[in-house]
Amino acid sequence: MATPAPYLVEEILEEILIRLPTPAALVHASTACASFRRIITARSFRRRYRKLHPPPLLGFAAKKGGFYPVLESHPSAPPARALADAADFSYSYVPKPKVGRGVFNPWCPRDVRDGRVLLVRDRWFRRTRLSIFIKVLAVCDPLSRRYVLLPEFPWDLDMTMLQEYLYGFEPILLPIGDDEDETSFRVLCWARYESKFLMLLFSSATGKWCVAASFSWSSFGTVETSRKLLFCFNYIRGCLYWTSHLGDKLLMFDTCTMEFSTVNILTSYHLELINLPDQSKWLSSVVLATEGALEMFCGISQNHY
Secondary structure: OOOOOHHHHHHHHHHHHOOOOOHHHHHHHHOOOHHHHHHHOOHHHHHHHHHHOOOOOOEEEOOOOOEEEOOOOOOOHHHHHHHHHHOOOOOOOOOOOOOOOOOOOOOEEEEEEOOEEEEEEEEEEEEOOEEEEEEEEEEEEOOOOEEEEOOOOOOOOOOHHHHOOEEEEEEEEEOOOOOOOOOOOEEEEEEEEOOEEEEEEEEOOOOEEEEEEEEEHHHHOOOOOOOOOOOOEEEEOOEEEEEEEEOOEEEEEEOOOOEEEEEEOOOHHHHHHHOOOOEEEEEEEEEEOHHHOEEEEEEEEEOOO
Protein backbone atom coordinates (compact mmCIF):
# COMPACT_ATOMS: atom_id res chain seq x y z
CA MET A 1 0.00 0.00 0.00
CA ALA A 2 1.43 3.37 -1.05
CA THR A 3 2.25 5.94 1.61
CA PRO A 4 0.07 9.07 1.30
CA ALA A 5 1.81 12.27 0.21
CA PRO A 6 2.89 14.57 3.09
CA TYR A 7 0.64 17.42 1.94
CA LEU A 8 -2.37 15.09 2.01
CA VAL A 9 -1.56 14.10 5.58
CA GLU A 10 -1.41 17.76 6.62
CA GLU A 11 -4.71 18.52 4.88
CA ILE A 12 -6.37 15.63 6.72
CA LEU A 13 -4.88 16.79 10.04
CA GLU A 14 -6.10 20.33 9.42
CA GLU A 15 -9.64 19.12 8.73
CA ILE A 16 -9.55 17.15 12.01
CA LEU A 17 -8.13 20.00 14.09
CA ILE A 18 -10.52 22.57 12.60
CA ARG A 19 -13.39 20.58 14.14
CA LEU A 20 -12.16 20.81 17.71
CA PRO A 21 -15.03 22.46 19.61
CA THR A 22 -13.20 24.97 21.83
CA PRO A 23 -10.06 27.12 21.72
CA ALA A 24 -8.90 25.36 24.90
CA ALA A 25 -8.96 22.03 23.07
CA LEU A 26 -7.00 23.62 20.25
CA VAL A 27 -4.33 24.84 22.69
CA HIS A 28 -3.99 21.36 24.20
CA ALA A 29 -3.66 19.85 20.72
CA SER A 30 -0.92 22.29 19.77
CA THR A 31 1.24 20.97 22.63
CA ALA A 32 0.98 17.37 21.42
CA CYS A 33 3.61 17.60 18.67
CA ALA A 34 5.42 20.04 16.42
CA SER A 35 3.35 19.22 13.32
CA PHE A 36 0.08 19.98 15.17
CA ARG A 37 1.50 23.27 16.41
CA ARG A 38 2.68 24.27 12.92
CA ILE A 39 -0.78 23.73 11.49
CA ILE A 40 -2.64 25.44 14.34
CA THR A 41 -0.42 28.53 14.43
CA ALA A 42 -0.72 29.15 10.69
CA ARG A 43 -2.64 32.35 9.89
CA SER A 44 -4.90 30.64 7.35
CA PHE A 45 -5.89 27.99 9.90
CA ARG A 46 -6.70 30.54 12.61
CA ARG A 47 -8.91 32.49 10.23
CA ARG A 48 -10.76 29.34 9.18
CA TYR A 49 -11.23 28.39 12.82
CA ARG A 50 -12.66 31.80 13.76
CA LYS A 51 -15.19 31.60 10.92
CA LEU A 52 -16.37 28.14 11.97
CA HIS A 53 -16.25 28.83 15.72
CA PRO A 54 -17.34 32.39 16.60
CA PRO A 55 -15.71 33.69 19.80
CA PRO A 56 -17.81 33.19 22.95
CA LEU A 57 -19.54 36.05 24.71
CA LEU A 58 -17.35 37.14 27.64
CA GLY A 59 -19.05 40.33 28.76
CA PHE A 60 -19.73 43.96 27.94
CA ALA A 61 -17.48 47.03 27.75
CA ALA A 62 -19.43 49.90 29.30
CA LYS A 63 -19.48 53.34 27.71
CA LYS A 64 -18.40 54.97 30.97
CA GLY A 65 -15.51 52.56 31.37
CA GLY A 66 -15.22 49.16 32.95
CA PHE A 67 -15.90 45.59 31.90
CA TYR A 68 -18.87 43.53 33.04
CA PRO A 69 -18.19 39.78 32.66
CA VAL A 70 -20.98 37.28 32.09
CA LEU A 71 -22.68 35.73 35.11
CA GLU A 72 -21.33 32.65 36.85
CA SER A 73 -24.04 30.48 35.31
CA HIS A 74 -22.77 31.24 31.79
CA PRO A 75 -20.39 28.64 30.26
CA SER A 76 -17.90 31.43 29.42
CA ALA A 77 -17.69 32.65 33.03
CA PRO A 78 -14.14 31.29 33.75
CA PRO A 79 -12.42 32.95 30.74
CA ALA A 80 -14.52 36.10 31.34
CA ARG A 81 -13.20 36.38 34.90
CA ALA A 82 -9.65 35.80 33.65
CA LEU A 83 -10.06 38.59 31.08
CA ALA A 84 -11.48 40.98 33.66
CA ASP A 85 -8.50 40.34 35.97
CA ALA A 86 -5.81 40.61 33.26
CA ALA A 87 -7.09 43.44 31.04
CA ASP A 88 -7.33 47.17 31.75
CA PHE A 89 -10.72 48.51 30.72
CA SER A 90 -10.13 51.85 32.42
CA TYR A 91 -8.00 52.84 29.37
CA SER A 92 -5.62 54.71 31.66
CA TYR A 93 -2.70 53.67 29.45
CA VAL A 94 -4.10 55.64 26.48
CA PRO A 95 -2.76 59.23 26.70
CA LYS A 96 -5.01 62.27 26.71
CA PRO A 97 -5.33 64.13 23.41
CA LYS A 98 -3.25 67.25 22.87
CA VAL A 99 -5.48 68.81 20.23
CA GLY A 100 -7.34 72.12 20.44
CA ARG A 101 -8.47 73.93 23.55
CA GLY A 102 -10.88 73.19 26.36
CA VAL A 103 -11.70 70.05 28.30
CA PHE A 104 -12.30 66.80 26.45
CA ASN A 105 -14.74 64.14 27.55
CA PRO A 106 -13.13 60.98 29.00
CA TRP A 107 -12.25 58.11 26.68
CA CYS A 108 -15.49 56.39 25.73
CA PRO A 109 -15.63 52.95 24.01
CA ARG A 110 -17.70 53.02 20.81
CA ASP A 111 -17.04 49.60 19.31
CA VAL A 112 -15.35 46.28 20.11
CA ARG A 113 -14.12 43.83 17.47
CA ASP A 114 -11.33 41.25 17.07
CA GLY A 115 -10.03 41.93 20.57
CA ARG A 116 -9.73 45.68 19.99
CA VAL A 117 -11.67 48.61 21.42
CA LEU A 118 -12.41 51.82 19.52
CA LEU A 119 -12.22 54.82 21.87
CA VAL A 120 -13.52 58.35 21.34
CA ARG A 121 -12.89 61.65 23.13
CA ASP A 122 -14.61 64.78 21.84
CA ARG A 123 -15.53 68.38 22.53
CA TRP A 124 -18.41 70.07 20.70
CA PHE A 125 -19.18 73.76 20.23
CA ARG A 126 -21.05 75.88 17.70
CA ARG A 127 -19.88 78.79 15.59
CA THR A 128 -22.55 80.64 13.56
CA ARG A 129 -24.75 77.97 11.88
CA LEU A 130 -22.07 75.28 11.62
CA SER A 131 -21.31 72.58 14.17
CA ILE A 132 -17.61 72.66 15.07
CA PHE A 133 -16.05 69.92 17.13
CA ILE A 134 -12.79 68.25 17.93
CA LYS A 135 -12.95 64.48 17.99
CA VAL A 136 -10.03 62.19 18.77
CA LEU A 137 -10.11 58.44 18.10
CA ALA A 138 -7.89 55.67 19.41
CA VAL A 139 -7.78 51.90 18.93
CA CYS A 140 -6.44 49.84 21.81
CA ASP A 141 -6.03 46.30 23.10
CA PRO A 142 -7.02 46.20 26.81
CA LEU A 143 -5.18 42.90 27.30
CA SER A 144 -1.77 43.93 25.93
CA ARG A 145 -2.36 47.65 26.73
CA ARG A 146 -1.19 48.64 23.27
CA TYR A 147 -2.85 51.57 21.53
CA VAL A 148 -2.82 53.65 18.37
CA LEU A 149 -3.93 57.30 18.33
CA LEU A 150 -5.58 58.07 15.01
CA PRO A 151 -4.69 61.31 13.18
CA GLU A 152 -7.12 64.22 13.06
CA PHE A 153 -9.81 64.31 10.42
CA PRO A 154 -8.76 66.22 7.28
CA TRP A 155 -11.96 68.24 6.97
CA ASP A 156 -10.98 69.44 3.50
CA LEU A 157 -11.53 65.98 1.99
CA ASP A 158 -14.99 67.12 0.89
CA MET A 159 -16.29 70.69 0.71
CA THR A 160 -19.56 69.53 2.27
CA MET A 161 -17.69 69.01 5.53
CA LEU A 162 -16.72 72.70 5.61
CA GLN A 163 -19.91 74.28 4.28
CA GLU A 164 -22.82 72.40 5.85
CA TYR A 165 -24.14 71.60 9.31
CA LEU A 166 -23.12 68.23 10.74
CA TYR A 167 -26.19 66.36 12.06
CA GLY A 168 -24.61 63.05 13.01
CA PHE A 169 -21.26 61.32 13.26
CA GLU A 170 -20.42 57.77 14.35
CA PRO A 171 -17.24 55.62 14.04
CA ILE A 172 -17.09 51.80 14.00
CA LEU A 173 -14.38 49.16 13.74
CA LEU A 174 -14.39 46.98 10.64
CA PRO A 175 -13.51 43.28 10.94
CA ILE A 176 -10.16 42.02 9.69
CA GLY A 177 -10.37 40.97 6.05
CA ASP A 178 -9.18 37.61 4.75
CA ASP A 179 -6.22 39.22 2.96
CA GLU A 180 -5.29 41.59 5.81
CA ASP A 181 -2.60 41.18 8.44
CA GLU A 182 -3.91 40.48 11.94
CA THR A 183 -2.11 43.54 13.32
CA SER A 184 -3.89 45.90 10.93
CA PHE A 185 -7.28 47.51 11.44
CA ARG A 186 -9.72 49.86 9.73
CA VAL A 187 -12.09 52.45 11.18
CA LEU A 188 -15.17 53.59 9.28
CA CYS A 189 -16.99 56.82 10.19
CA TRP A 190 -20.27 58.02 8.79
CA ALA A 191 -21.02 61.75 8.74
CA ARG A 192 -24.55 63.02 8.04
CA TYR A 193 -24.98 66.45 6.46
CA GLU A 194 -27.88 68.45 5.02
CA SER A 195 -27.33 67.33 1.43
CA LYS A 196 -25.01 64.35 1.67
CA PHE A 197 -24.07 61.24 3.61
CA LEU A 198 -20.29 60.61 3.78
CA MET A 199 -18.32 57.49 4.69
CA LEU A 200 -14.77 58.22 5.93
CA LEU A 201 -12.25 55.38 6.15
CA PHE A 202 -9.00 55.11 8.10
CA SER A 203 -6.57 52.27 7.41
CA SER A 204 -3.68 51.46 9.72
CA ALA A 205 -1.76 50.27 6.64
CA THR A 206 -1.66 53.79 5.16
CA GLY A 207 -2.17 55.81 8.35
CA LYS A 208 -4.50 58.19 6.49
CA TRP A 209 -8.19 59.07 6.18
CA CYS A 210 -10.06 59.05 2.89
CA VAL A 211 -13.63 59.45 1.63
CA ALA A 212 -14.70 55.87 0.94
CA ALA A 213 -18.16 56.73 -0.45
CA SER A 214 -20.81 59.45 -0.51
CA PHE A 215 -24.57 59.37 -0.91
CA SER A 216 -26.74 62.40 -1.77
CA TRP A 217 -30.27 62.71 -0.39
CA SER A 218 -31.52 63.75 -3.83
CA SER A 219 -30.92 60.19 -5.02
CA PHE A 220 -33.97 59.26 -2.92
CA GLY A 221 -36.03 61.63 -5.01
CA THR A 222 -36.58 63.97 -2.08
CA VAL A 223 -35.04 67.17 -0.76
CA GLU A 224 -36.25 66.50 2.79
CA THR A 225 -33.69 67.48 5.39
CA SER A 226 -31.65 64.68 6.95
CA ARG A 227 -31.85 66.26 10.41
CA LYS A 228 -34.12 63.56 11.85
CA LEU A 229 -33.17 60.69 9.57
CA LEU A 230 -30.66 57.86 9.96
CA PHE A 231 -29.96 58.36 13.65
CA CYS A 232 -29.13 54.69 14.38
CA PHE A 233 -27.87 51.65 12.49
CA ASN A 234 -27.24 47.91 12.76
CA TYR A 235 -24.09 46.12 11.60
CA ILE A 236 -24.71 42.63 10.21
CA ARG A 237 -22.32 40.52 8.14
CA GLY A 238 -20.30 43.38 6.71
CA CYS A 239 -23.27 45.68 6.00
CA LEU A 240 -24.66 48.71 7.80
CA TYR A 241 -28.45 49.10 7.93
CA TRP A 242 -29.98 52.43 8.94
CA THR A 243 -33.39 51.68 10.38
CA SER A 244 -34.90 55.17 10.29
CA HIS A 245 -37.31 54.97 7.38
CA LEU A 246 -36.93 57.04 4.24
CA GLY A 247 -40.37 56.55 2.77
CA ASP A 248 -40.52 52.86 1.88
CA LYS A 249 -36.76 52.13 1.98
CA LEU A 250 -33.89 51.39 4.30
CA LEU A 251 -30.39 52.61 3.51
CA MET A 252 -27.69 49.91 3.36
CA PHE A 253 -23.92 50.26 3.04
CA ASP A 254 -21.71 47.31 2.07
CA THR A 255 -18.31 47.67 3.80
CA CYS A 256 -16.72 45.17 1.39
CA THR A 257 -17.61 47.02 -1.82
CA MET A 258 -17.97 50.47 -0.17
CA GLU A 259 -21.27 51.01 -1.99
CA PHE A 260 -24.67 52.32 -0.92
CA SER A 261 -27.96 50.70 -1.83
CA THR A 262 -31.55 50.64 -0.57
CA VAL A 263 -33.80 47.89 0.76
CA ASN A 264 -37.54 47.97 0.16
CA ILE A 265 -39.48 47.44 3.40
CA LEU A 266 -42.98 48.44 2.32
CA THR A 267 -44.65 45.06 2.93
CA SER A 268 -48.22 44.48 4.06
CA TYR A 269 -47.14 43.69 7.63
CA HIS A 270 -45.00 46.79 7.79
CA LEU A 271 -47.88 48.96 6.58
CA GLU A 272 -50.10 47.57 9.32
CA LEU A 273 -47.49 48.44 11.97
CA ILE A 274 -46.79 52.02 10.90
CA ASN A 275 -50.50 52.81 10.45
CA LEU A 276 -51.69 51.76 13.89
CA PRO A 277 -54.06 54.30 15.51
CA ASP A 278 -52.72 56.76 18.14
CA GLN A 279 -49.16 55.99 17.10
CA SER A 280 -46.58 58.59 18.12
CA LYS A 281 -43.46 57.02 16.62
CA TRP A 282 -42.01 53.71 15.50
CA LEU A 283 -38.56 52.19 15.96
CA SER A 284 -36.99 49.33 14.06
CA SER A 285 -34.01 47.04 14.41
CA VAL A 286 -32.49 44.70 11.83
CA VAL A 287 -31.21 41.36 13.18
CA LEU A 288 -29.68 38.18 11.80
CA ALA A 289 -32.22 35.39 12.12
CA THR A 290 -31.83 31.63 11.80
CA GLU A 291 -30.39 30.18 8.57
CA GLY A 292 -28.77 33.53 7.70
CA ALA A 293 -32.00 35.41 6.95
CA LEU A 294 -32.44 39.08 7.85
CA GLU A 295 -35.41 40.13 9.96
CA MET A 296 -36.63 43.50 11.18
CA PHE A 297 -38.35 44.13 14.50
CA CYS A 298 -40.57 47.18 14.90
CA GLY A 299 -41.40 48.76 18.25
CA ILE A 300 -44.48 50.97 18.38
CA SER A 301 -45.08 53.84 20.80
CA GLN A 302 -48.74 54.70 21.16
CA ASN A 303 -50.61 57.42 23.02
CA HIS A 304 -53.13 56.22 25.58
CA TYR A 305 -55.62 58.52 27.24
